[in-house]
Amino acid sequence: MTGLPSGFLDQLKPLLGDDLERFIASFDQPAHRGIRFSTRRVPPAVSGLLSPIPWAGNAWYLAEDATAGSHPLHDAGAYYLQEPSAMAAVSALAPQPGDLVLDLCAAPGGKATQIADRLKGEGALVANEINPARARILARNLERMGIVNAAVTCESPARLAQRLPAAFDSILVDAPCSGEGMFRREPDTRAQWRMESPAGCALRQIEILRSAALLLRPGGKLVYSTCTFNEVENEALISGFLDEHPGLKLQPFHLPGLPEAQAGMLRIWPHLHPGEGHFVALMTLDGDAAPRKMPPPRKCLPEISALVASWAHAPVPANHIAGRTAIHVSPALPDLTGLRVISLGPALADLSSPTPKPAHALALISQPRQMIELILEDALRFQQGHPLSVPAALTSWTAPCLSGWPLGWGKASGGIMKNHYPKGLRRPL
Secondary structure, eight states, X not given: OOOOOHHHHHHHHHHHGGGHHHHHHHTTSOOOEEEEEOSSSOOOOOXXXXXXXXXXXXXXXXXXXXXXXXXXXXXXXXXXXXXGGGGHHHHHHOOXXXXXXXXXXXXXXXXXXXXXXXXXXXXXXXXXXXXXXXXXXHHHHXXXXXXXSEEEEOOOHHHHHHHSTTOEEXXXXXXXXXXXXXXXTOGGGGXXXXXXXXHHHHHHHHHHHHHHHHHEEEEEEXXXXXXXXXXXXXXXXXXXXXXXXXXXXXXXXXXXXXXXXXXXXXXXXXXXXXXXXXXXXXXXXXXOOOOOOOOOOOOOOHHHHHHHHHHEEOSSOOOEEETTEEEOOOTTSOOOTTSOEEESSOEEEEOSSSSOEEOHHHXXXXXXXXXXXXXXXXXXXXXXXXXXXXXXXXXXXXXXXXXXXXXXOEEEETTEEEEOSOGXXXXXX
């Protein structure tokens, strides 16, 4: 027996009917795993790839025993491990290069990095997370994946709506939910479920959606998604929300490999599709947006940008100083003054000592001018903080790489590369 809560199954009987037994039986099968490759460089060879995930670009099912998450290429941002069903929400939103996008409940960053990958460095993403600890994890994942045009905020949705009304072309609300879609992958969550859980979550979800409606530009797109199965947090909640907001309309959509969402709402069931389950609703707001008001452009910092250019072919210039760090702030970002900001963009140079040093993020976003390819054993040693032996002719700042993906920075001199991999990211010895 699966150990699924009886109240949980009772609420699904009207939805599933004769399919209920097949749904229950699916929880005795292994959970599905997925991997989504970054498009910033040539995807590396990864063991354990199965078949492509049809509704998500550059994504594959991953074998149950694959160890991609502990590989140095994961830390280099070559890929993101993400549950296959969860990739459907961003595919439905379909953000385009040049859009200004808000991921309103973004931690830990799977969907945010998926959005950023689709933007291809054009436009900008504001990734928000109300919990400070989770917001910092979100910022680290955006850095790891080499995202150049995203900011991370740590605010309530209501505060964002007050500060940035009608600012965004597209908004994703991957709402905190009762997590019924996690019951197979994380069986311990079954014991935490209560009959009142869906109704309690719905109260929070509707407030988040109300703020999202205020943040959306006329003509913009709003996707609401959950990893839960009940109607209270899904169809019923959307119905009530649309009654309050007649300018928002559900829009039909169709993702490869999944049923057509003719009514603008899609359910992914674990007994019908290879995934853990998800609900996705796509809405658009009536009207035509006025031209966006852009904040004053930030001036390039020429001396720092020239220094950065001596280390790497950087895709973006240094245009802001945050504390003792030179960073790049995307010109497409809205003015975030007055909001709690965790990150405005990638760090390019560390200015904390008399002699500036390249920031770790610079290696991940750029094409370093000096690179040295490592074997796996040496890549692991580098991530543990060890110095490396290198050719004597190699000098100055150099990026150790694995399969062409920079891992960070070292400084070479006299046949030894001093390790500058961030201490907080180092692997245990």
